Amino acid sequence: SWDILVEDILSCTKCRLHMSRRKAVPGDGRRDAEIMLIGEAPGATEDELGLPFVGAAGKLLDSVLEDIGLKRSDLYITNVVKCRPPNNRQPARDEIESCSLYLESQILMIRPKVIVTLGSVAGEWVASKMGIRWLGVTRMRGNIYRGDMLGIEISLIPTYHPAAILRNKGNMEDLKADLRIAVEELARIKGSKRSSEEKEERKGGKKTLLDYMKL
Template identity: 50%
Template sequence: MNRSGPQGEDDELAEINSEVSNCRKCPLYLSRKKAVPGEGNPRAEVMLIGEAPGRVEDETGRPFVGAAGKLLDELLHEIGVDRGNLYITNVVKCRPPNNRDPTEEEINACKPYLIRQIAVVRPRKIITLGRHSTRVILSLNGLGFSELAKVRGKVFKVNIAGVNADVYPTYHPAAALYNPSVRNLIKEDLAKAFNASKGGSSILDYLNG
């Protein structure tokens, strides 16, 4: 699953992490405890992108380690995927107060960090968790959607910062905490993305390109 490649990704990600940790580009720096830049394999084939850190992430500086993260870990375990092989990050790197939705100002201030992370890791697959992440990633290629339900389970080809990737939109794991049917759909979408990365392209349903 890991790709060999030129060295330097670690340094470049470390530089992004340091900039994120000291970032004051939007007002969220005033209320955050810790910024949450992202973590994982610098040469991951698959990047998971969530919305923004929650309370536990804000305290630890790590993405997806609270309740939604535990559910995500469970799903990855059930489909036989090792989280350590992935790169996991969020659209917005600092916690919005009371876990409110991130604002456009916050998303736009933070977006360059996400684009740089994609440029360094060069994932072949991007799994967007939830509507904010899906909207931001698809809009970078001029794609839009009305409801997440209409695009989840489908695959979109994008080029971001020169990186060609297949995007797999799915629901946010927080939406599955008390909803077993959403849990099943996320599991199905994750399995589809990971099977495709093992060469199972016949199951792909390409909408674009």
């Protein structure tokens, strides 16, 4: 269950990161979110509060979401690695591997339609699970990669990590554009699902009152 998964993350000792963390950060948001945002790992503020994207990068993300009409509460936000790597270094391969099962479980429980990856660690992780060759954020951002992940139809949209935007404000508009693509892709998915359901209804020949009177 969800509560057991969260408890497992909070008490995890599967890799060396548990020795230096203050709090593990499972994630935050709707458990039935249709759009899921996945980052790299918690930073110092996240490690202190136990919530994802609450430091400077998180504030920037909130303002970008607001600009395009999204709220954090509409989404589910998490990271590939649930504990902060010391000095904010990139997570090591074995740390990512140790944490993978938690993220897979979250995806299977939430079953999002669209995944937006923030930065290269998350982008490469999701792409590899979908059998997609990872070519880096700069080359892959702005595109939609549709495919199967863990038996779920997923649309992957890679983009920059908000922390990278803090270092290079020039990519801010790209981040906004990519999040808009995510919203449009969700609308497309829901629209095509609706139209296929309507086709099924027409094919099934919904019975009218007159049909029942003829029986």
